[in-house]
């Protein structure tokens with residue numbers, strides 16, 4: 001067949017380019033949309049990667065509006081922070097657009113503890129206060145910076161990062177993600193207060209601590 005002959009004559013590097021480089025030319029985290037609108041039908045009975053679209057004739061302007069980030073989160077908790085998410089689970093108009101935003105409020109001294117977003121890179125802008133932000137690369141290098149209002153930082157997808165309020169008062173930042181549902185893995189709670197618990201034998205060895213320290217951490221994190 002003519003096509004097959006043509007393909008077999010392509011130089012090796014051209015084929016390598018087509019296979020390896022072309023897909024990676026897309027730096028997006030979520031797949032591209034295939035239509036203008038696909039407002040999430042959060043109650044759909046079928047499950048797909050993302051959410052099915054609600055019928056176009058039922059789409060309203062309100063589907064593209066969300067005011068949930070206008071209110072300050074309650075920071076009276078063990079970390080002194082509160083994350084309010086505007087992701088597809090609460091803002092259906094985001095479905096298929098590969099975007100979402102978080103609001104993070106900090107009490108004085110509040111910490112957004114080391115965590116990972118498995119499905120998105122993040123860029124955040126400080127709105128109020130002073131924050132120490134940092135992430136650690138897979139080669140264990142910490143990149144960190146103290147930011148004040150109007151300043152930004154970027155966190156590459158999947159890397160462990162944190163934000164600590166180092167100012168005198170409250171602090172607030174907004175974080176944008178290239179995913180409609182970036183997900184969050186909070187390391188202290190993931191490791192110490194999962195259900196069921198990770199066996200002590202794993203944690204004592206991993207952190208080189210005894211079981212007493214583990215139960216101490218568990219009780220302080222509310223388990």
Ligand SMILES: *[C@@H]1O[C@H](CO)[C@@H](O)[C@H](O)[C@H]1NC(C)=O
Nearest residue numbers: 072073074075076077082083
């Ligand atoms: C964050 O704030 C909201 C609104 O005040 C509150 O309902 C929620 O329980 C808070 N979350 C945490 C973890 O404190």
Ligand SMILES: *[C@@H]1O[C@H](CO)[C@@H](O)[C@H](O)[C@H]1NC(C)=O
Nearest residue numbers: 072073074075076077078082
């Ligand atoms: C914030 O959360 C704490 C602890 O759950 C609660 O006691 C307090 O009433 C809440 N504050 C507001 C303003 O809702």
